[in-house]
Amino acid sequence: MYGDTLHRNSRGFDARLIIQYLALVIIGWITIYSTCYTPDGANPIFDFSQAYGKQLMWIGTSFLIATVILLIDSKIIQHYAYYFYVFCLLLMVLVLFVGTEISGAKAWIKIGSFSIQPTEFMKVATALALAKFFNEGKTSSERRYKWLIALGLIGVPVVVVMLQHDAGSALVFASFVILFYREGLSAELLLVGLIAAFLAVFTLVLNETYAVALLTAVFIFFMVKNRTQKKKIRRNIIVYVISILFCFSVNMIYENVFEPHQKERIDTIFGKTSDPKGADFNLNQSKIAIGSGGMFGKGYLKGTQTKLKFVPEQSTDFIFCAIGEEWGFMGTLVVFGLFIMLIVRILSLAEKQRAPFTRYYGYGIAGIIIVHFFINIGMTIGLVPIIGIPLPFISYGGSSLWSFTTMLFIFIKMNDN
């Protein structure tokens, strides 16, 4: 019945995006089923005590949400963007007081036997609010402080997320830098950011002494080069001092702000520890699972590493391990293909919009999906530290699926207009 509705209304909706979405959701459910599958037991599909049974409910309700979004007037969405933003923010603040802690992050509201993570919806709300702001903020002061206000719209939820001890989700908000870049943020500023990131990593991998040595070398190089230009010499000195302060503060934040388990994860990724049974156990097991898949995988339901729980969180954050193990390199290629097609489709549709609101929004959510995708998969194969964020559309979890469905179908709806 639902399919009929979809078909009738989808003339104007982008069929490719919907098909890609469905493919990812189905792959997700099939993989979740596999991670819960017990070889010796019965595995009824409608067992709602199992993750795959619950995920069926999440998928069903997601389809409902998608239908509602496609049916309502897109002007309403645009109109209520700020209200939605404030509502989500209030929910997140509420979590600080009444939330439930799951694996170190106090980011969940428990309703009955289900937990909701408002942060997931905050991402959609922020994308909508930014789009609305870029679209409508035309007063002179709004123009002058455009970037500052935009940064503020991101910064407020980030602060709350940090207060929830959910550093992973906070990182996701950095994804709006792609939107900013597209909308004219100066490339130099971005370069400064990249250099800062490089310095931070350099400091963490080696230590601040090496960083200072490197900076001093670069500083001396520029001082010699610009020795005749007084203005540039002054600028060089300022940059040098700020850089050194930056390095020390990175180290200070690492030492004092991060929790021990987060430090361990960072150490692991930078190869500072090598204890396969201790800190990098998870990463090691994750690599074993994916690596043992080989070219064509072990076959559906035949993965041992994920099923036997050698890989942690194998239906949520580490679900990519199950795909890598059971479907091999071919399976990971398919998942990559689907995601890249989805992302590129969103970006290209965003470029074609006559209404800039949809373009802003498209870049916003494309960034979110990109960051989720590369961080989630990167952590399973040891390219980025282990940061607990889900793989969009695929990972088990109601909040995540609902929010990504909402995110995508708002875009599909907007695109239709």
Add this chain to the structure above:
Amino acid sequence: MQERKRYYIVLVALGLLVLVYMIRLFSLQVLNKTYKDKAEKNALRYITEHPARGLIYDRNDSLLVYNDAAYDLMVVPNELRRFDTAELCRVLDITKEVVEKRIEKAIKHSKILPSLFEQQISKEDYGYLQEKMYEFPGFFVQNRTLRSYPNPIAAHILGYVSEVNEQDMENDSYYQLGDYIGKSGIEKAYESVLRGVKGKRVVLVDVHNREMGSYDNGSEDVVAVPGTSIWSTLDMKLQRYGEELMQNKRGSIVAIEPKTGEILCLISSPTYDPNLLVGKARPKNYGALLQDPKKPLFNRALMASYPPGSTFKLANGLIALQEHIITPSTVYSCSGGGYHIGSHVVHCHNCGGLNIYTAIQRSCNTYFCRAYYNILSNRKKYKNINEAYTAWLDYMYSMGFAQKYETDLPYELKGSIPSADYFDKKYNHSWNGNTVVSMGIGQGEAAVTPLQMANMLAVIANKGYYIKPHVVRAIGHRDSLMTDYSEKIRSKIDAQHFVTVLQGMKQVVTSGTGRGAQIDGIEVAGKTGTAQNPHGADHSVFALIAPANDPKIVIFCLVENGGFGASVACPIASLMAEMYLNGEVKREDLQKRMKELSFR
């Protein structure tokens, strides 16, 4: 246009990221082959299924050996993670140092294969550990079986099993560290039958070391095949009775069913409870048995060599008859205190004129010395002493002396009767019948085992042949009789001579030295012996065949330091025959007296 350019820059950056990720994934999944191995080591555990060892029954279906459940705690060093050492120490009642030492030893054996950590833990500890297993990653419990003996008898014949050593594993790749192997007795001789075939289970274990079902629907599992049961030739009742009679004495009783060569009982005293060599206490008990000055582990029936004593006269009589040195009517006279060789006298009791019957009946030394001397001095037939002696030795050999039977009895002693060359050398070619005449009456250089003597009795009972003595009659089913040991081995002596000797043996019991062997309603043939013992009191010896006209059992009994054959060995052998043939013993006073006798 500026924006359009940035759109492409975003796409290119995205493409670069994808490229980096794909390279990483390709190297992880396709180029690097080590992860497959690591995954298997993670999740698969190969569990050896140890089959139950075959049971051992006696000839009447009474159980002699069965299996008890036992549990071994195994360790896989590579799977070890931090665990509560104190808790493990508490459960197993060991110290922390022991735990460390054992783990070290296991690592030395193999990091990835299971090693034995603690063997044969009790059922209670097993139950407790099974529940707490997840707290001890790297450990798991393996089911084993232990030998158990409902009656503490026949330890020497049944033998024992123990853990394999390096040598065993080298000889047969079937064995792995921690496996059991039969080390002596039937357990050793029939190891390949009793052990069965080990099975294998490949199971999935999760990250907490819990078994999560079989791997690939059990396609790689191999079902263990239980060991095959064995029916021994032993008569449990007779064996037990013999051990009781021999308590507090040193010596041996061997009983054979002459028609089949089946050993009905094989007693070596002092003996031990076979249950002592089972389980955790085995090393300690084994050490104690080894140290015991009474040597309970020593199997006298197969490994002790004794001077045969007067029972040897039977064999010499047979040879003299066969060689036509004597006939049943030949009379030798015994007077002057014995058999004189120059100034040396082999003492006797001035028996007067004797034929072969009365000579056996009275165990006359003079008669058999003369007969033996005449065999060796038969220059009509043999050129010299060397040839004559060698011919005599051949007869002895044909009756089963001076050889191992190499059936299913491990560790037999060959016994020894010196060769002619030995005497040539010893006496510088100047020797004659009188030089070695003491062998005519079972003294001197000849050394035999109780088993060989019993076998000689079987030859007499069968009137000319024997079947190699053995202890197992059927494998797999009580009626599927073995045919390995069914060949009749003929002696070089004609049947009629056995009739003669047997007649003499009957007279021993009716009116001679062995009257104590008489049993109501059964005609018994026998021969006493008193084996001279240079180290102390003489050994008491008795040879018995019953019923004399249709022999169902031959018994050789030797009691060390027991004195005259008639006083100890004779009644014991007689009681044994009564027990076997009648199923019960009526002479309770005699039985009580014999049990209480002590020659320690």
